Amino acid sequence: MKRLDLNSKTFLVAGAAGFIPSTLAQFYLEQGAKVIGIDNFITGSKSNIEILSKYENFTFIEACLFSSFPALDQFEQIDYIYSLASPASPVDFKQIPLEIMRVNSEGTLNLLNLAHQRGARFLEASTSEVYGDPEMHPQPETYFGSVNPIGPRSCYDESKRFAEALTMSYHRHYSVDTRIVRIFNTYGPRMRANDGRVIPNFVNQAINGEDITIYGDGTQTRSFCYVTDLVNAMHEVMFCHDHTPVNIGNPDEYLIRDVAEIIKMVLDSKSKIVMKPLPDDDPKKRRPDISKLLSLSPFKPQVSFKDGLRQTADYFLQ
Ligand code: UDP
Numbered sequence: 001m002k003r004l005d006l007n008s009k010t011f012l013v014a015g016a017a018g019f020i021p022s023t024l025a026q027f028y029l030e031q032g033a034k035v036i037g038i039d040n041f042i043t044g045s046k047s048n049i050e051i052l053s054k055y056e057n058f059t060f061i062e063a064c065l066f067s068s069f070p071a072l073d074q075f076e077q078i079d080y081i082y083s084l085a086s087p088a089s090p091v092d093f094k095q096i097p098l099e100i101m102r103v104n105s106e107g108t109l110n111l112l113n114l115a116h117q118r119g120a121r122f123l124e125a126s127t128s129e130v131y132g133d134p135e136m137h138p139q140p141e142t143y144f145g146s147v148n149p150i151g152p153r154s155c156y157d158e159s160k161r162f163a164e165a166l167t168m169s170y171h172r173h174y175s176v177d178t179r180i181v182r183i184f185n186t187y188g189p190r191m192r193a194n195d196g197r198v199i200p201n202f203v204n205q206a207i208n209g210e211d212i213t214i215y216g217d218g219t220q221t222r223s224f225c226y227v228t229d230l231v232n233a234m235h236e237v238m239f240c241h242d243h244t245p246v247n248i249g250n251p252d253e254y255l256i257r258d259v260a261e262i263i264k265m266v267l268d269s270k271s272k273i274v275m276k277p278l279p280d281d282d283p284k285k286r287r288p289d290i291s292k293l294l295s296l297s298p299f300k301p302q303v304s305f306k307d308g309l310r311q312t313a314d315y316f317l318q
Pocket of ligand 1: 089185196197201202216220256278279282
C-alpha cells in the first residue's frame with residue numbers, strides 16, 4: 001500500500017458518520033493527516049463521530065451537502081475530497097429516495113465546486129449499482145450497465161450515474177483532478193444493525209436466534225469485500241493517476257443461500273432459514289472484474305469472509 005507522508009495534508013470526508021466513510025476517515029487520522037468530516041446524520045451514526053473525535057486532528061461539521069452546504073473558509077487548505085455521503089441500502093431507497101437523489105446530484109455538485117475552487121483532488125464514491133441487473137459477468141468498468149431508470153433502485157443507480165457524469169464533466173471542462181471508484185458490496189463493523197442489507201440482517205438474525213430471511217430462492221449472487229480492504233483500495237485509487245472509473249471489491253462470489261449457511265456455521269447459530277419474496281429489480285448476480293484495480297495497485301484482500309463475518313458479529317454483539 002502507498003504509505004505517504006500525509007501530516008501536512010487535509011482530507012474532507014463527506015458522509016463521515018457512515019460505515020465506510022468513518023473507517024476511511026480513521027485510516028487517515030491514524031496517519032497524522034487532518035480530516036474534516038461532514039454529515040447530517042440522516043443515516044450516519046453519532047457513535048462513529050465520537051470515535052473520530054478522539055483524534056485531535058479531526059474536525060466535524062454537521063451539515064447537509066445539498067441544502068446548507070457549509071462555509072469552509074476557516075480551513076485554509078483542503079487537499080483531498082472524498083464524496084461518500086449517500087445512503088446506500090435498498091431500505092434507504094424506499095424511505096428517502098429524494099434525499100439520495102439530491103445528495104448525489106446537488107451535493108456532488110457542491111463538492112466538485114469546492115474541489116475546483118480549492119484545487120483539491122476529488123474522489124466520487126460510485127457503486128456497482130451503476131451496472132444495474134447486469135447482463136455481463138463479471139462486470140468490467142467498460143460495461144455500460146442495465147439499469148431500470150424508473151425502478152425502486154433508480155433513485156440510487158441513476159443519481160450515482162449522474163454523479164459519475166458530473167465528475168467527468170468537471171474533469172474535462174474545468175480540469176478538476178478527479179477519481180471515480182465503483183464500490184461493490186462491502187461489509188464490516190459500523191454497519192447499521194437495521195440497515196436492511198444482507199450481512200447485517202443475517203448476522204443479527206443468527207446472533208439473536210431469529211429466522212434468517214432469504215429473499216427469493218437464494219440463487220442470486222454477490223461478492224463481499226471487508227471494509228478495511230475497501231478503504232486500502234480507495235486510498236490506492238485516490239493516489240493513482242487514472243481519472244476513469246475503477247471497480248473496487250472482493251471478487252469471491254457467493255450464492256445468497258450459501259451466505260446464510262456460512263453465517264450460521266461461523267456463528268454456530270440454530271436459526272432457521274426462511275424464504276421471503278424477492279424485491280423488484282434485485283440484481284441476479286454481481287461480481288467485480290478488478291483487473292483495472294490490480295493494474296493500478298498491489299490490491300489483495302487481506303480479510304477472509306469468515307474472519308470478516310466474525311469481526312462484524314463481534315461489533316454487533318458489543
Ligand atoms: N437479501 C436477502 N435477505 C435479506 C437481505 C437481503 O436475501 O435479509 C438479498 C437481497 O435480495 C439481494 C442480496 O441479498 O439479493 C444482497 O442484498 P443487499 O441489500 O445486501 O445489497 P444489494 O447488493 O442488493 O444492494
